[in-house]
Amino acid sequence: MVDSLRFIVDSNVGKLAKWLRTMGYDALFFEGSNDSQMVATALAENRVILTRDTQIMRRRVITKGQLKAILIQSDEPERQMRQVMDTLKLDYQFQPFSICLECNQPLVERRKEEVKERVPPHVFQTQSQYMECPACHRIYWRGTHWQAMTRKLEHLGKGCQTIP
Numbered sequence: 040m041v042d043s044l045r046f047i048v049d050s051n052v053g054k055l056a057k058w059l060r061t062m063g064y065d066a067l068f069f070e071g072s073n074d075s076q077m078v079a080t081a082l083a084e085n086r087v088i089l090t091r092d093t094q095i096m097r098r099r100v101i102t103k104g105q106l107k108a109i110l111i112q113s114d115e116p117e118r119q120m121r122q123v124m125d126t127l128k129l130d131y132q133f134q135p136f137s138i139c140l141e142c143n144q145p146l147v148e149r150r151k152e153e154v155k156e157r158v159p160p161h162v163f164q165t166q167s168q169y170m171e172c173p174a175c176h177r178i179y180w181r182g183t184h185w186q187a188m189t190r191k192l193e194h195l196g197k198g199c200q201t202i203p
């Protein structure tokens with residue numbers, strides 16, 4: 040894969056993890072409070088740090104450019120997401136529908152017949168594409184929730200919304 044941007048999302052900007060996963064980016068949510076551990080993971084796995092913590096930005100690995108980090112300005116999730124998309128020129132259509140929104144695992148394609156007993160009948164009747172998370176076994180389809188999130192990302196990406 041050419042575009043292999045991966046992220047580690049600090050707990051102070053946690054909502055970004057789900058947005059990035061919606062777009063198909065590998066976005067690890069860092070729950071701990073040990074900054075050094077987050078930095079170590081980012082270095083080891085080549086992840087971009089997203090944080091509101093200015094202390095992290097002063098670390099040598101970041102000031103020297105060994106590790107990329109983005110200091111998120113706003114405390115409002117939509118603005119945060121726009122900042123990330125603008126800074127890294129992210130494509131909201133990168134690989135939608137490919138990562139579990141809950142556990143950040145790559146989804147596996149399932150045939151329609153395989154999920155028959157596991158999705159509501161009205162879904163089974165109307166949807167033909169299904170994906171399963173190998174970790175939590177959630178079944179995903181391109182339902183309304185997903186569409187709503189993707190539309191929102193599209194808006195953020197195009198700068199359609201007026202943000203004062």
Ligand SMILES: [Zn+2]
Nearest residue numbers: 139142172175
């Ligand atoms: Zn999962």
